[in-house]
Amino acid sequence: MLTIREKAGGVQFAVRVIPGASKNEVAGIQDGALKVKLTAPPVEGKANRACVDFLAGLLGVRRSALAITAGEKSRKKTVSVDGMGRGELEARLKGLLEP
Numbered sequence: 001m002l003t004i005r006e007k008a009g010g011v012q013f014a015v016r017v018i019p020g021a022s023k024n025e026v027a028g029i030q031d032g033a034l035k036v037k038l039t040a041p042p043v044e045g046k047a048n049r050a051c052v053d054f055l056a057g058l059l060g061v062r063r064s065a066l067a068i069t070a071g072e073k074s075r076k077k078t079v080s081v082d083g084m085g086r087g088e089l090e091a092r093l094k095g096l097l098e099p
Helices: 046-059 086-097
Strands: 004-007 010-018 025-030 033-037 066-070 076-082
Touching: 004 086, 010 046, 010 086, 025 086, 033 046, 046 066, 046 076, 046 086
Parallel strands: 010 033
Antiparallel strands: 004 010, 010 076, 025 033, 066 076
């Protein structure tokens, strides 16, 4: 199960990034984190930018509403989404995570 924390004005959740994949995709949940495969390499912040872009498109929010708040140099990151509640995030991810 994805661990989601509510914060003032939005939500935070963990993301496990797998850079250098063949395509951008959600690959399920691993240890309470959303597992995301990205084509971008893990150099010069490219994977971080790709992660924010991919998640913004996936969740249907502006890129500026998303931020990596922890783990910029790690595969496990904490992402915050402003202007979204827990229920809304769960609803938007539900179709992606069900088999």
